[in-house]
Amino acid sequence: VQAADAGPFDLLVIGGGINGAAIARDAALRGLSVLLVERDDWAGGTTAKSSRLAHGGLRYLELLEFALVREALEDRERLLTQAPHLVRPLRFVYPIYPEVVAKRTVRLGLWLYDVLSRRKSLPKRGHLSKRAALELVPTLEPARLAGAATFFDGQIQSVERLVVEMVADARRHNATALSRTTVVGLEIEGSGRDRRATGARLRDETGREWAVHAKAIVNAAGCWVDDVLGPLAAGRPPKIRKTKGIHIAVPRFLDVALMVRAKDGRSFFVLPWGDDCIVGTTDTDFGGDARDAVASPAEVAYLVDSARRYFPAAPLDQVRYTYAGVRALVNQPKVSESNVTRRHIVYDHGREEGIAGLWTLQGGKITTARTLAEEVVDFVGRHLGRSELARLHPTRRAPYPGAPAEAWDGFVVRATSEAERELGIDAQAAHRLVSTYGTRWRDVAACGVKPGAAGVAAPAGGPMPCEVAFAVREEDARHVADFMFRRSGFGFAPGGNPDVARVVLSWMAGLLGWDAARQAEEWRLYQGETTHFYVPSPG
Numbered sequence: 341v342q343a344a345d346a347g348p349f350d351l352l353v354i355g356g357g358i359n360g361a362a363i364a365r366d367a368a369l370r371g372l373s374v375l376l377v378e379r380d381d382w383a384g385g386t387t388a389k390s391s392r393l394a395h396g397g398l399r400y401l402e403l404l405e406f407a408l409v410r411e412a413l414e415d416r417e418r419l420l421t422q423a424p425h426l427v428r429p430l431r432f433v434y435p436i437y438p439e440v441v442a443k444r445t446v447r448l449g450l451w452l453y454d455v456l457s458r459r460k461s462l463p464k465r466g467h468l469s470k471r472a473a474l475e476l477v478p479t480l481e482p483a484r485l486a487g488a489a490t491f492f493d494g495q496i497q498s499v500e501r502l503v504v505e506m507v508a509d510a511r512r513h514n515a516t517a518l519s520r521t522t523v524v525g526l527e528i529e530g531s532g533r534d535r536r537a538t539g540a541r542l543r544d545e546t547g548r549e550w551a552v553h554a555k556a557i558v559n560a561a562g563c564w565v566d567d568v569l570g571p572l573a574a575g576r577p578p579k580i581r582k583t584k585g586i587h588i589a590v591p592r593f594l595d596v597a598l599m600v601r602a603k604d605g606r607s608f609f610v611l612p613w614g615d616d617c618i619v620g621t622t623d624t625d626f627g628g629d630a631r632d633a634v635a636s637p638a639e640v641a642y643l644v645d646s647a648r649r650y651f652p653a654a655p656l657d658q659v660r661y662t663y664a665g666v667r668a669l670v671n672q673p674k675v676s677e678s679n680v681t682r683r684h685i686v687y688d689h690g691r692e693e694g695i696a697g698l699w700t701l702q703g704g705k706i707t708t709a710r711t712l713a714e715e716v717v718d719f720v721g722r723h724l725g726r727s728e729l730a731r732l733h734p735t736r737r738a739p740y741p742g743a744p745a746e747a748w749d750g751f752v753v754r755a756t757s758e759a760e761r762e763l764g765i766d767a768q769a770a771h772r773l774v775s776t777y778g779t780r781w782r783d784v785a786a787c788g789v790k791p792g793a794a795g796v797a798a799p800a801g802g803p804m805p806c807e808v809a810f811a812v813r814e815e816d817a818r819h820v821a822d823f824m825f826r827r828s829g830f831g832f833a834p835g836g837n838p839d840v841a842r843v844v845l846s847w848m849a850g851l852l853g854w855d856a857a858r859q860a861e862e863w864r865l866y867q868g869e870t871t872h873f874y875v876p877s878p879g
């Protein structure tokens with residue numbers, strides 16, 4: 341860390357989840373000097389534990405959140421066009437069983453969903469007879485099925501990589517971005533209602549502490565925003581309400597996504613993702629540190645039973661892994677978990693408490709991170725006396741670093757055959773490389789280590805050494821789990837895919853100079869992280 345890192349920065353952003361990364365990117369693209377700090381790894385908080393949908397949130401129509409749905413649908417469209425390598429169209433089927441939901445309710449909901457998404461590239465809603473629905477989804481329970489509706493949303497192949505690309509883009513525009521760096525205290529000057537935020541104290545993994553100066557601070561620490569505020573939060577109601585949502589992964593039995601209702605009336609999804617189907621989610625109040633959240637046996641049983649009503653013969657008992665995320669929702673104490681607003685609030689400590697230059701995020705979604713970031717940076721621009729900045733909105737058009745200029749379908753075919761030929765790898769490996777990194781596949785391949793040249797080989801279908809080298813050199817991967825879960829998806833397999841993880845460990849050891857003791861420690865850390873993806877034993 342260089343001395344220049346002390347600032348002063350125009351903006352300090354605390355938290356490298358989707359929201360913090362989006363704010364840092366937006367501010368850097370508008371020309372502000374930005375410092376982004378993340379305590380753990382990029383996207384390692386709630387952002388890595390979502391349903392991975394870029395969606396308007398059909399369910400939020402029931403909560404009458406029309407403005408939120410419209411905003412989210414606009415951001416969905418932007419994600420599909422600005423990050424086509426990471427966000428793809430996904431077809432949904434909404435089966436209609438009259439005792440669960442009336443046909444006209446579904447029709448009305450989907451009509452509204454289409455109306456609210458004005459400019460869109462995705463196909464419109466459609467309706468299916470019972471026979472057509474069963475042809476599309478043969479595993480669906482046929483008894484009492486009255487037909488189905490279909491619609492499209494976006495699926496984010498890797499939210500973690502979306503965040504990593506936001507950080508890369510922020511850096512390209514001169515932002516400083518430090519992972520493994522914790523804000524341990526805020527610096528506030530003045531007294532009473534005449535205070536202002538001036539900086540923060542940071543601590544890195546080695547325990548070194550230093551102060552940075554910033555003219556504006558955004559607290560985007562998700563579930564930990566109240567902890568970051570520390571003494572400033574004392575005597576005030578918590579800014580956020582935490583609710584836990586879990587997912588289970590079972591062997592893939594669908595090629596389209598299903599939206600269905602559980603017995604208690606909650607909607608949930610069954611989503612194809614890689615070799616798995618992901619079933620989720622739940623919504624229950626959560627106390628404690630979100631880092632400790634895991635799926636309980638009762639929550640797993642709830643999802644298995646709920647899905648079995650619709651898919652009696654699907655391999656729902658073969659849970660491969662689970663994951664649990666904690667939402668940091670706007671604190672609305674007297675409302676039930678599922679009904680808490682999904683809107684975000686940008687809490688202005690200047691207006692509310694007389695602390696100028698400090699904002700705290702409450703709520704928010706992956707899909708709407710860009711809009712939220714734009715709103716926040718408008719506030720920051722005005723606070724800095726640079727209201728001309730508030731008129732610039734570069735993220736409405738700016739593509740992500742790996743996005744091709746041409747249409748995705750054509751690009752992927754052309755780039756895959758180029759990668760196959762130039763790197764001498766098979767078509768499957770070339771396709772994976774291109775669809776993970778988009779146009780940056782060449783940067784990855786050029787990352788010093790030739791594919792297949794690093795001694796131990798990964799199991800078939802596994803990562804190439806250049807990917808690990810790229811993650812370490814360009815994307816801040818410091819531990820095995822950073823690569824396995826957040827730079828690639830190889831960790832999402834039973835036991836965290838130990839065969840691949842061992843090879844990655846040996847490659848990282850070569851790149852980072854780990855001795856035998858450090859390798860043993862890193863292996864222990866990896867196993868510790870995989871316990872968060874565990875499968876509770878029956879009963």
Ligand SMILES: Cc1cc2nc3c(=O)[nH]c(=O)nc-3n(C[C@H](O)[C@H](O)[C@H](O)COP(=O)(O)OP(=O)(O)OC[C@H]3O[C@@H](n4cnc5c(N)ncnc54)[C@H](O)[C@@H]3O)c2cc1C
Pocket residue numbers: 354355356357358359360377378379380381382383384385386387388389390391392393394395521522523524560561562563564568583584585586621622664665666667668701703704705706707708
């Ligand atoms: C089960 C579930 C499913 C979801 N599905 C979807 C979906 O399909 N689509 C969608 O749009 N949204 C979805 N969401 C919502 C979405 O995941 C969250 O709103 C979003 O990820 C929150 O991002 P964030 O950046 O605010 O928080 P986080 O991702 O939690 O980031 C906050 C970061 O702050 C860091 N931090 C904490 N303290 C400090 C400190 N002192 N110093 C420095 N850094 C610190 C943390 O390490 C963390 O990385 C889902 C949420 C859940 C729980």
